[in-house]
Amino acid sequence: MPRTLAILSCLLCVFVSAPVAAKEPVFDVHVHLREGEASLREYRADVAKSDLELSGAAVMWFGGPHQALQGELDKIRAGNDSVIALAAKHPELVPVATVHPYDGQAALDELTRVARQGVKMLKIHPHTQKFDAADPRTLALVRHAGTLGLIVLMDNANILPGDSERLFNLAIQAPKTKFIFAHIGGMNFRFWNMLALARTAQDFFADNIYFDISATAVLAADSPIEPEFVWTLRNVGIGQVLLGSDYPQLGLGRAVDALERLDLTAEEKAKIRSGNARKLFGR
Known part of the structure; x- marks a missing residue:
C-alpha cells in the first residue's frame, strides 16, 4: 500500500507540474468594428474574457x-479609408x-x-445593401475583384428566397474569384x-467557394441537426471552412465553444479555428 501511494504521489506531481498546453490561436474572419478603435478595444476585451489567443481578424466598418x-x-470611401487605417496600426x-454593385x-x-x-477582401450584403446577387452589375464587380486578387465575402444567411x-x-x-459565403x-x-x-462535373466548378460558419454553428452544436451540419462541413470540404463570430452580434467565445462541441476531429477543428484562414490570407 505505501508503495502504491508513493507511485500515485509521483504521478500526481508530474501531472500538476506539467505545463498546460497553449491554446491554439483563433482567426476570426467575420468582425464588425463599426466605431474603429473603440470597437476594437471592446472586441479585444470580449476575446480576452473567453481566454482566447487571436491570431488574426478580418474586420469591416459596415x-x-x-x-x-x-x-x-x-x-x-471614408469608411474604407477608416478600416484601412485601423489595420495599418x-x-x-x-x-x-x-x-455597392449598382454604382457601376x-x-x-x-x-x-x-x-x-x-485590401484583400470585399464584403457585400445583398439583403442590407438592397441589391440582387443575380444582377449583371454584381457579376461585373466580383469578376473585377478576382482580377485584383480580392476575396469576396457575401452574406449567406438565406434571408432572401433563393439566396x-x-x-x-x-x-x-x-x-x-474566391468567395466566402458567411453563415454557410x-x-x-x-x-x-x-x-x-459539383466537383465531379468536369470543367464546371472551380472550387472557389469557402464558408464561414458564424452564427449557424452556434445553432447547430448539440442540436438535433448537428450530425447533418457536420456531414455538410465534410461534404463542402473541411479545408474550405472558416471560423467567424459575426461580432458584435455574437462573440468569438460563443463561436469557438460551438466549434469545440461539434463532433469533428481535433485536426478538423484546428483547420477551422485558424489553419484554413491563415492559408487563404497568406499568413
Whole structure:
C-alpha cells in the first residue's frame, strides 16, 4: 500500500507540474468594428474574457446601423479609408472594404483604389445593401475583384428566397474569384452538400467557394441537426471552412465553444479555428 501511494504521489506531481498546453490561436474572419478603435478595444476585451489567443481578424466598418447603400460614394470611401487605417496600426487585422454593385464604374474604381492600398477582401450584403446577387452589375464587380486578387465575402444567411442558389450561380460565373459565403446558408446549409457532386462535373466548378460558419454553428452544436451540419462541413470540404463570430452580434467565445462541441476531429477543428484562414490570407 505505501508503495502504491508513493507511485500515485509521483504521478500526481508530474501531472500538476506539467505545463498546460497553449491554446491554439483563433482567426476570426467575420468582425464588425463599426466605431474603429473603440470597437476594437471592446472586441479585444470580449476575446480576452473567453481566454482566447487571436491570431488574426478580418474586420469591416459596415453592418447593422452602418450601411453602404447605392450612391453613398463619399461615405463608402471614408469608411474604407477608416478600416484601412485601423489595420495599418494593428497588423493582426485584415481590412475588409465594401462598395455597392449598382454604382457601376465608380464601384469598380473604388475597388481598384483599395486594392492598391493592400485590401484583400470585399464584403457585400445583398439583403442590407438592397441589391440582387443575380444582377449583371454584381457579376461585373466580383469578376473585377478576382482580377485584383480580392476575396469576396457575401452574406449567406438565406434571408432572401433563393439566396444560396444565386450565390452558387455567381461563383460558377466568376471562377477566378474566391468567395466566402458567411453563415454557410443558415438553416438552409443542406443546399451546399451539392458541392460534393459539383466537383465531379468536369470543367464546371472551380472550387472557389469557402464558408464561414458564424452564427449557424452556434445553432447547430448539440442540436438535433448537428450530425447533418457536420456531414455538410465534410461534404463542402473541411479545408474550405472558416471560423467567424459575426461580432458584435455574437462573440468569438460563443463561436469557438460551438466549434469545440461539434463532433469533428481535433485536426478538423484546428483547420477551422485558424489553419484554413491563415492559408487563404497568406499568413
